[in-house]
Amino acid sequence: MIFRVRPADLPDDSAAILALAASAEAVDGVGALNEESRLAIQRGAGDSVVRVAEGDSDETIVGVLVDAEGDGAACDLVTHPEHRRRGVATALLAAEGENVERYGVWAHGDFESARALAEALGLERVRDLWQMSREVSPEETFDVELPGGFVARPFDGSDDQARAWL
DSSP: OOEEEEEOOTTTTHHHHHHHHHHHHHHHSSOSSOHHHHHHHHHTOGGGEEEEEETTOSSSEEEEEEOTTSSSSEEEEEEOGGGTTSSHHHHHHHHHGGGGGGOEEOOSSOOHHHHHHHHHTTOOOOOOOOOOOOOOOTTOOOOOOOOTTOOOOOOOOOHHHHHHHO
16 A cells, blocks of 8 residues: 655644544544644644555545654554554554654553554553543532641632642
8 A cells, every 4th residue: 555654734734633533532432642642733733743645645644643742752643443454553653764663652542453553563561541430420529538728629610720720
């Protein structure tokens, strides 16, 4: 298969890249890009986003590699679900050349395709991230004894609270 790999034209490619990520999330049930990567795409950090198209057309983006910090420390890589197992991810990583060895690889899900790619690259799992949650109703109360001088209150989303939290 022939792939056209090049830096993304941001913001022109932003909508297509975010749509690709949404397609992957719809199929996988987990976000394909972390928040930092989505923000990099939205703000037009073009030097750190590489896109790939398949075949002769350069219009349909089938994969993307996002190095949100632009430092080669970590990246997000996503392939459109209809184009997986065709070498898209391999083409993106090959375009990075020797730089790919610097990346910390993060899989946003324990999928067969991610495990196969990692194995082909000689990578091994070094940790798992577990996100556990449960539904909480507004009627539930939590009796927690806090140290003197501390008060627990809900975050109201106001700018004042956001600035104080940051």
